[in-house]
Amino acid sequence: DGGITQSPKYLFRKEGQNVTLSCEQNLNHDAMYWYRQDPGQGLRLIYYSQIVNDFQKGDIAEGYSVSREKKESFPLTVTSAQKNPTAFYLCARRNRNQPQHFGDGTRLSIL
Amino acid sequence: GENVEQHPSTLSVQEGDSAVIKCTYSDSASNYFPWYKQELGKRPQLIIDIRSNVGEKKDQRIAVTLNKTAKHFSLHITETQPEDSAVYFCAASRNQAGTALIFGKGTTLSVSS
Numbered sequence: 001d002g003g004i005t006q007s008p009k010y011l012f013r014k015e016g017q018n019v020t021l022s023c024e025q026n027l028n029h030d031a032m033y034w035y036r037q038d039p040g041q042g043l044r045l046i047y048y049s050q051i052v053n054d055f056q057k058g059d060i061a062e063g064y065s066v067s068r069e070k071k072e073s074f075p076l077t078v079t080s081a082q083k084n085p086t087a088f089y090l091c092a093r094r095n096r097n098q099p100q101h102f103g104d105g106t107r108l109s110i111l
Numbered sequence: 112g113e114n115v116e117q118h119p120s121t122l123s124v125q126e127g128d129s130a131v132i133k134c135t136y137s138d139s140a141s142n143y144f145p146w147y148k149q150e151l152g153k154r155p156q157l158i159i160d161i162r163s164n165v166g167e168k169k170d171q172r173i174a175v176t177l178n179k180t181a182k183h184f185s186l187h188i189t190e191t192q193p194e195d196s197a198v199y200f201c202a203a204s205r206n207q208a209g210t211a212l213i214f215g216k217g218t219t220l221s222v223s224s
Contacts, residue, residue, distance in 0.1 A: 050209030
């Protein structure tokens with residue numbers, strides 16, 4: 001898993017429901033990222049965090065929220081305000097100026 | 112902010128041919144350029160990267176070239192094999208700790224035998 005674990009692998013959301021995607025890393029890296037992948041759209045940045053208790057919005061943050069209470073964890077909540085949540089969500093880690101590595105992803109669908 | 116354009120969106124080659132994928136970036140302060148390969152249903156994996164202090168980097172059949180003046184960089188795959196079939200993404204960022212990568216939209220490479 002490249003030192004980063006995402007769960008669950010598949011997730012289903014009902015109308016009006018918030019859902020939380022888990023992302024955990026065990027390599028003590030400072031920076032963590034969330035990307036959304038849609039067919040033909042590449043990887044679009046949702047949020048990222050460089051240190052504990054701090055995070056920045058990416059290009060498509062609307063309808064999403066994050067927290068970074070612990071260095072190893074960076075959960076993403078897809079809120080009911082996100083009207084088109086169906087996508088493949090990828091979490092990534094990066095240590096200083098080293099390459100960025102991804103988790104195995106969570107595939108979110110609407111029921 | 113940074114914007115990365117990638118071309119072509121699809122590329123079909125015969126086994127043994129070469130494949131070239133090109134990307135342009137907008138932020139002149141960007142100085143780190145990785146390439147990722149993503150197989151169907153799997154996570155993107157880093158295959159090669161280049162920093163702005165070099166113009167070319169090779170790793171076996173894969174090479175990346177960078178033209179800082181023109182703000183573009185390219186991935187070259189020689190002697191392509193069917194297992195090279197995948198989606199390839201370029202990305203760019205400033206090489207500062209924690210800076211987020213901005214990705215191109217990807218190129219679907221198909222290698223037929």
